[in-house]
Structures are given as structure tokens and as C-alpha cells.
Amino acid sequence: MREFLETSLTPEIRRAGSRMTSVYADHEAQMAWQAILHARGWAAPGWPKEYGGAGWSAVQKHIYARERVAAGAPPTSPMGINMAGPAIIGYGTPTQKAHFLPRMLSGEHFWCQGYSEPQAGSDLAALQMRAVRDGDELVCSGSKIWVTHANVANWVFCLVRTTRNERKQQGITFLLIDMTSPGIEVRPIVMNSGEWIQNQIFFENVRVPVANVLGEIDQGWTVAKYLLEFERGGTAYAPELRANLDALREQVSASRAEGRQHSPSAHFDARLADAAIQIEVLDALEMEILSALSNGRAAGTDASMMKILGTELQQLVTELALEAAGPIGRAWQPGVSMPGGPLLGYPGSIEDYASGEPWQAIAPLRYINERAGTIYAGTNEIQRGIIAKAELGL
Structure with missing residues (x-):
């Protein structure tokens, strides 16, 4: 691992790793590093090999985490490979796995997380973004806030309200949404340090194929708990x-x-x-x-x-x-x-x-x-x- 890091890390990528101001690295350097890892088959340390992952053991993952930091390499973005990826592996259909997982590894798809809303943060089950079925599509309207890297992401995984039930954890659906869909607007939330990392996303009658539901309609809370x-x-x-x-x-x-x-x-x-x-x-x-x-x-x-x-x-x-x-x-x-x-x-x-x-x-x-x-x-x-x-x- 040390030999690989020594020969693969460029000065620019090392600089990005050592001069981070949060848990998120410079986007360009981060994607350049993911491309290097992907070429070696190491972009997803914890994924099974059958899905393009490294299939590493706990000890191997620990060694990589330790040596990556020691070498000054930045982390890859967690929203795709570490979060959406395991959820798709666990609950996705064969078609969803075949479509999304390779593109996640290559960086063609860069993901963000649509969970929190202005009135639903820690009490996530209080979310109100609605999705109404219209044939083979779900029509989504609402807002998500504190969305890291929505300004550079082209896919977002969202929790949406498809049914209203007595228990607020029921009637929630886990949905994969193309950020280029008509009706999506991203507005920046600039931190007091001047950094633009967080965003608010507005959805106005955004049409999403039912085929992009992960798991079952109204059963998204189960998927969300697994991902969390x-x-x-x-x-x-x-x-x-x-x-x-x-x-x-x-x-x-x-x-x-x-x-x-x-x-x-x-x-x-x-x-x-x-x-x-x-x-x-x-x-x-x-x-x-x-x-x-x-x-x-x-x-x-x-x-x-x-x-x-x-x-x-x-x-x-x-x-x-x-x-x-x-x-x-x-x-x-x-x-x-x-x-x-x-x-x-x-x-x-x-x-x-x-x-x-x-x-x-x-x-x-x-x-x-x-x-x-x-x-x-x-x-x-x-x-x-x-x-x-x-x-x-x-």
C-alpha cells in the first residue's frame, strides 16, 4: 500500500489532502484520486468484488485508511461509494446495480444526499417533500437543505413522502434522481468562511421514473436506516x-x-x-x-x-x-x-x-x-x- 501511494500520488493531490478545511477535499483533486484508485480496482474498498469493489477485509481497509492519511491523500466523496453504493448493493434490482454501480466507481455519476429539509433535520421522518405517482413516473415537489456538493453532483438520492400515514416513518420512499431533470434548482449556502460546499435544492414537479425507486414504494425508511x-x-x-x-x-x-x-x-x-x-x-x-x-x-x-x-x-x-x-x-x-x-x-x-x-x-x-x-x-x-x-x- 505504501509503495502504491508513493508512486501514484501527484503533488497536487497530496496538497489537496493536506490542506483540507473539512471532511471534504478539493473536488477536482478528489476526482483525480478516485480515477487512480478505480484504475487499480480500489475505488470502493468495502464493496464485494462482484460489483467492482476491492472486497477488502476489515484489516485491509484499516491499513488503507491509515496509510492514505499518512501519505497525504484525500478521501473520496462519501455520498456515492460509501453511502448510495451500499444501499444499491443491498436493495437495488439487478438493472439498478448494473447501471449505477459502474458509473459511481468511474466518477461519471457524482452523488449528493437529499435527506434534510428546512423543517426536518434530526427528526428526519418529518420530511414533507412529496412524490405523487403518475403512471410510470413519480412527480416530486419540495426542498432539500444542507446538501453537500449539490453544486457539482449529477445524481441525488432522496427520501420523499409518497403516502401519509399515522406513523411518520411509514409512507416514505427512497428515490434516485437525475440532477439534470427539468424542475430542479440548486441554490448555494455560503459558510461564514466563504466556502461554498452546502446547498439547498428545490424540486418543482420533477418527473422521476418509478424504476428509480430503491426498494419498494412506501418502504424507504428501511433503506434509509440501512444507509445511515x-x-x-x-x-x-x-x-x-x-x-x-x-x-x-x-x-x-x-x-x-x-x-x-x-x-x-x-x-x-x-x-x-x-x-x-x-x-x-x-x-x-x-x-x-x-x-x-x-x-x-x-x-x-x-x-x-x-x-x-x-x-x-x-x-x-x-x-x-x-x-x-x-x-x-x-x-x-x-x-x-x-x-x-x-x-x-x-x-x-x-x-x-x-x-x-x-x-x-x-x-x-x-x-x-x-x-x-x-x-x-x-x-x-x-x-x-x-x-x-x-x-x-x-
Whole structure:
């Protein structure tokens, strides 16, 4: 794996991996990296080989995750290969698998996720986007919000309301929608950092073939729960957390040795050590989850536990980085970064930033973006409620 990474990664792709401001890499670099992986047969580590995946074991996936981060390679987009892909493999018809999976691997289809709505976020079952059947089509109207990369995606998987029942989880359908369909409008949601990664999608009488229903009509909640296990627990957090913490240690040590480091709190080194211990605990949990998935078992509530620990540790590491960056981290210096979307209204280049080391300039952007980690994919409060209900019977 190290040999492959050493020979396959270009300087541009490495730069994109090391200068990310969130969990999403620069789109062009990300797609270039996926093309390299696809040529080797490694674009989908967890998919069975029969569908074009690598068919790796839990240990092999862990090795790749660890070495990818260490080499500075960016991740691939999770919405297609890590989320829609497993759902299609699990619930798709032979025709759907044959059509969508190869195009997902090659990058011809780039996916986004249409779940949240203005009035349905953590309470996802409250969604209102409707789909009314008209012959062999479903006519869709409504809105989805906080849609990552809808501005570059050409397919979206959506939950839509096809029937109104007493229980709001009933009557929901899982639908695959071509983003080039008439009646779709994408509007940007620009973050306070200037990054355009999130979007709102408006659907006005959008016609979608019934053949694009994944699973059965009105049974989409079952598919959604299956997919959410992959979103919450299908990707290991620990390798990247460990690499980021190790890099922070080295950066702080070098700054101190050169007399450039301001003085963080007296207990800063102890907090670094505490974070390292927590990451090792998370790593043990992730190995159990990946082992279960590789043996055909669902992650279950372990996915919620992993999501809680992983996102809260992401926030902790960015808090430590921001403290270590000191006064330089207070300046808005987006030009040094390679975010997951355009910086609207900012014409700067990678050399165009005020002062300090690149990590000090990126630290505040990562800190801001990681605030969302405990909210997306179901808030951590919701995850704790899932664990309390399923495991403790509360």
C-alpha cells in the first residue's frame, strides 16, 4: 500500500489532502484520486468484488485508511461509494446495480444526499417533500437543505413522502434522481468562511421514473436506516485523528524549538496525551465495527457510538490546533487552504495569506467546519437517544 501511494500520488493531490478545511477535499483533486484508485480496482474498498469493489477485509481497509492519511491523500466523496453504493448493493434490482454501480466507481455519476429539509433535520421522518405517482413516473415537489456538493453532483438520492400515514416513518420512499431533470434548482449556502460546499435544492414537479425507486414504494425508511449505518459507522475516524494529532505535536515541537511558538495553556501537553488515549479507545471500537461489516453483520448501535466519539474527538483535535496556532489562527487566511468547494468572493491563491505556517492558517477553518460534525448524520443527542432506547431499554 505504501509503495502504491508513493508512486501514484501527484503533488497536487497530496496538497489537496493536506490542506483540507473539512471532511471534504478539493473536488477536482478528489476526482483525480478516485480515477487512480478505480484504475487499480480500489475505488470502493468495502464493496464485494462482484460489483467492482476491492472486497477488502476489515484489516485491509484499516491499513488503507491509515496509510492514505499518512501519505497525504484525500478521501473520496462519501455520498456515492460509501453511502448510495451500499444501499444499491443491498436493495437495488439487478438493472439498478448494473447501471449505477459502474458509473459511481468511474466518477461519471457524482452523488449528493437529499435527506434534510428546512423543517426536518434530526427528526428526519418529518420530511414533507412529496412524490405523487403518475403512471410510470413519480412527480416530486419540495426542498432539500444542507446538501453537500449539490453544486457539482449529477445524481441525488432522496427520501420523499409518497403516502401519509399515522406513523411518520411509514409512507416514505427512497428515490434516485437525475440532477439534470427539468424542475430542479440548486441554490448555494455560503459558510461564514466563504466556502461554498452546502446547498439547498428545490424540486418543482420533477418527473422521476418509478424504476428509480430503491426498494419498494412506501418502504424507504428501511433503506434509509440501512444507509445511515454506513454514514455513521462505515468510515473509520481514528486513523485520520491519529495522523492529525501526530502532525500537531510535530508542528508545535518545531515551533517551540525555533522560538516561534506562543505559550498555550499550562496543561496543553497533557490534553494532547489525553486526546491520544481517547483516539486509541475509538480505534478499538472501529476495528470491532469494521470486522462486523466485513462479515455481513450490521453495525447497529455501534455506528451511533462511533459517530459520537469520532465527531467529538474531531472537534477536540481542532480545538487543540486552534489553541496552538495562537494569535495567527485568529486571522482569516483562506488562500492557503484547498477546501471542498469554491471560496466565493475570494480570488486568493495558495501563497496569498498573511503570516505564520500553513497549519496555523488552516486551523480556524477546520475548527469552524468541524462544529457541524456533531450535527450532520443525525445529531449526537439523537445518537445517544438511539443507544439509550436500543441498548438500555429507556
